[in-house]
Amino acid sequence: MHIELKNRKAIVTGSTAGIGRAIAEGLARAGAAVVINGRTQERVDAALREMRTLLPEAELTGVAADIATAVGCTALFEHAPDADILVNNAGTARLNNFFDQVDDEWLDLFQLNVMSGVRAARHYVPKMVERGWGRVVFISSESGLNIPKEMIDYGVTKTAILAVSRGLAELVAGTGVTVNAVLPGPTNSEILSKWMNSAAKEQGITQAQAEREFLAAARPTTLINRFATTEEVANMVVYACSEQASATTGAALRVDGGVVRSIA
Template identity: 55%
Template sequence: MQINLDNRTALVTAATKGIGLAIAVGLRQAGATVTISGRSAQSVEAALQQINQQPGPPPATGVVADPGTAEGAATLIAARPEVDILVNNLGIYGAVPFFEIDDAQWQTMMEVNLLSGVRLARHYARGMQQRGWGRIQFISSESALNIPAEMVHYGVSKAAMQGLARGLAKVLAGSGVTVNTILPGPTRTEGAMAMMAAMAAERGIGIEQMEQRFLQENRPSGLLGRFATPEEVAAMSVYVASPQASATTGAALRVDGGIVESIA
C-alpha cells in the first residue's frame, strides 16, 4: 500500500515530541504539508528540525499556541484557517488519587483533553465539509475503555473524547469527512519514560525492568509484552488520514498492544 497525501494540509497539535511528533513526521513523509503546534518557540523549532530532516515534501511549519485554552485555539485557527487533516493530539495526564482530584483539576483535564479538540473540530470541520474531503482524528487512550483507578479524571476525559468523535462522525455522515479516535496503550514517549525512571528509582531497579513491572501490575491483560513506540502509533494515524481509509469513520481504533479485553 502506498499512501499519498500530496496536496493535503495537516495540523497536528502538541507535536513537539512523543506521539504527536511521530505523527507529524509520518504525515510529511506521506506528502502532506504539515503544521504543528507547541507551547514554546524553542520546542516548536526543535521539533521542526527533526520533522524536516528528510528532503521532499514542503517543509513543515509551526505555530506557537496552546489550544488547551480558547485564546490559544483562536491563535492557531488564525494562523491556519483551513486544513484537510486535523489530528487532535494535545493531552495531559497524571496519577492522582480520586479523593484528591479537586474541581480545578477536573476542569483543567476536560479543558485540555476534550475542549481543545471541540474548538478545533468545530472550526475546521466546516471547511472540510464544504470541500467534500477531510480527516479528523482524536488521539485517545486505552484508558478510555479501562478507566485507570490511579487517574480517573484522565480516563473520563478520554471516554468523553470518544463520544465526541462518534457524535461528530454522525454530524458529518456522507460528507467525505471521516472522524475517528485512536487508542494507544503504554507508549515510549518522553513523559512515560520519565515516569518509569522515577518509579524505577523509587524501587531501586532499572527502567526496562520497571516497564515490565508496570505492565504486569497495571496492564496485566496486555499481549504485546512491551511499550509501543510512538512510530507504531503514528502508523495507524497516517493510514487513517489516507484516501485508503475512506470507509473508516466513527471508529475507535486500538493500538493498545491487546490490553483491552474485548474482541469487538
C-alpha cells in the first residue's frame, strides 16, 4: 500500500519527541506539509533541525505553544489557521497515589490530555467539513480501557478521549471527515523510556530487563512481550490519516501489543 498525502497539511500536537515526533515524521514521509508543536521554542527548533536533516525535501514548520491552555491553543491556531489532518497527540502521564492527589492535579491533566484536543477539533473540523475531506486522530491509550491503579487520572483522561472521538465521528457523519482514536500500549516513548531508565538505575539492571519486569508485573497480557516502537504506533496513525482509510471512522484502533484482552 502506498500512502500519498501530498497537498495535505497536517498538525501534530506534542510532536517534538516520542510518539508525536514519529507521527510527524511518518506524515512528512507520505508527503504532507507538517506543523509540529511543543511547549518551548528550544524543543521545537531542535526537532525542526533534526527532521529537516532527516527529511530535506519535507515541508515542515513549528510552533511553540502550551496547548494545555486556551491562550496556547490560540497561538497554535494563529500560526496554523487551517489543516486537512489533525493529530491530537499532546498529553502526559504521572505516577501518583490517588488518595494524595489534589483537585488541581486532576484538572491540570484534564486540560492537557483532553481539552487541548477538544479545542483543536472545535477550531479545525468545521473547515474540514466545509471542504468535504479531513482526518482527525486522537491518541488515547490502552489505559483508557484498563485503568491503571498507579495513575487513575491518566486512565480517566484517555477514556474521555475515546468518548470525544466517537462523539465527534457521529457529529460529522457523512461529511468526508473521519475521526478515530489510536490506543498505544507500552511504547518506547520519551516518558515511558525515562521511567524505565530510572527504574533500571535504581535496581542496578539494564533498561531491557526493567521493561520485561514492568510487562510481567503491570501488563502481563501483552502478546508481543516487548514495548512497541514509536514508529509502530505512527504507522497506524498515518494509515488512519490516509485516503485509503476513508471507511474507517468512529473507531478505537489498538496498537497495544495485544494487552487488552478483547476481540472487539
